[in-house]
Amino acid sequence: MTFSYRTELTTPNRWHGANARASITIHHFGERNNYANDDSAAASVASYLCNPDAGVSAHFVASHNTVYCLAACSDRTWATGTRAGNNSTISIECNPHCDPTTLESVAMLIAVLWHWYPHLKGRGLVPHSAWVPTNCPGLYRKRLEWLRDRALALFPIVDPDHPGQTLKTGAPPVGKYPKDPATASTAALAPDGYWGTETTKVLQTIAGTPRDGLISSQNERWEGINTGLTSGWRWEEYPAGSQLIAHLQHRWNTDTDGLIGPETIRAMQRYYNTPVDGVLDADSPAIAAMQKEANRLSRK
Incomplete structure (x- = not known):
């Protein structure tokens, strides 16, 4: 299989x-x-x-x-x-x-x-x-x-970071792309309101953080609630935080602990002038606004 x-x-x-x-x-x-x-x-x-x-x-x-x-x-x-x-x-x-x-x-x-x-x-x-x-x-x-x-x-057993494999660890993620986005496509991010590997890599390039498409060590408590967060997120019981999330928290004017959660999401939603509820649902207006901003910053 x-x-x-x-x-x-x-x-x-x-x-x-x-x-x-x-x-x-x-x-x-x-x-x-x-x-x-x-x-x-x-x-x-x-x-x-x-x-x-x-x-x-x-x-x-x-x-x-x-x-x-x-x-x-x-x-x-x-x-x-x-x-x-x-x-x-x-x-x-x-x-x-x-x-x-x-x-x-x-x-x-x-x-x-x-x-x-x-x-x-x-x-x-x-x-x-x-x-x-x-x-x-x-x-x-x-x-x-x-x-x-x-x-x-x-669905419960496939590994979305390693298409064609069942869940296991130890290999770098493949992601959604036939190649690295920089060579596979000159496309800007589609502002679709979903935050996965594609969006993370663009944000990492802008922030100057390691570009692996992963959001590391996040609190598993928020995984199922935030359906707009898709591939490349690493959910853990005892999270240590992500360098990219800390960078974004600084931009969004909130505590820089590197952890996504309701307070960080509310700060993000206020920053992008979208409805504030502390949740990133599927087709999230806040994520779409962030993707549009990333496209503008990438062109500079």
């Missing part, structure tokens, strides 16, 4: 940033007789989607035990055939044979995406045919409910 998460390819066929990430769309490669029913199909399709002449792309390509990430989820790939779809969905291309191994890998990937974007958890998956008249996603059309249910079952 693992897959190889490949990150060496980045598609040029995308628009930078501004993906609303409101859904996950399932595609298939095409007719089954055109594609091998094994891992090799992922490499050939991923290479094709990285060809500028192809004019199409996707965020992920899955076949058997191999998944390629070709674009940051914040970018808009050319996958659905509509501007509305490309602007709002995360696209997964799947081996058309719809074999059990590919199904398991896709379900595991979906569970990881739900960790990165909690507002998507449990939502129905979208077939490509919902955007335009097409036979895509072929055999997957009848397996969408199964994929959702299997992703729900896998």
Whole structure:
């Protein structure tokens, strides 16, 4: 129950940033007789989607035990055939044979995406045919409910910092990107109101703190309450604090203990002139305002 998460390819066929990430769309490669029913199909399709002449792309390509990430989820790939779809969905291309191994890998990937974007958890998956008249996603059309249910079952045990793996420690996080954001995309942060690895790396660059995409040693008491805090947060029973959070606390004019919590969040919300309630919910106005500020500071 693992897959190889490949990150060496980045598609040029995308628009930078501004993906609303409101859904996950399932595609298939095409007719089954055109594609091998094994891992090799992922490499050939991923290479094709990285060809500028192809004019199409996707965020992920899955076949058997191999998944390629070709674009940051914040970018808009050319996958659905509509501007509305490309602007709002995360696209997964799947081996058309719809074999059990590919199904398991896709379900595991979906569970990881739900960790990165909690507002998507449990939502129905979208077939490509919902955007335009097409036979895509072929055999997957009848397996969408199964994929959702299997992703729900896998959700507690997948490791969102190591796609394709179950929970364990000791390895550096992969994060959401096919490469480091500085090379993968010139995109600014999408002000989506979710604070994950992508946002943290930009903030760390601005602050001059170590750029690892992690918010270290935070009080586990606040983890479940603040659903706008997604990947890269390290929650502990006895927290020591984060250098980046201390830097931000200084900016927000509050105690610099390096710990996120209700008082720090209220100071953040006051600083950005957003509703003050001491909680960072999904699609948080305060996080979105911080992301917009980070984009301005990054351009200086």
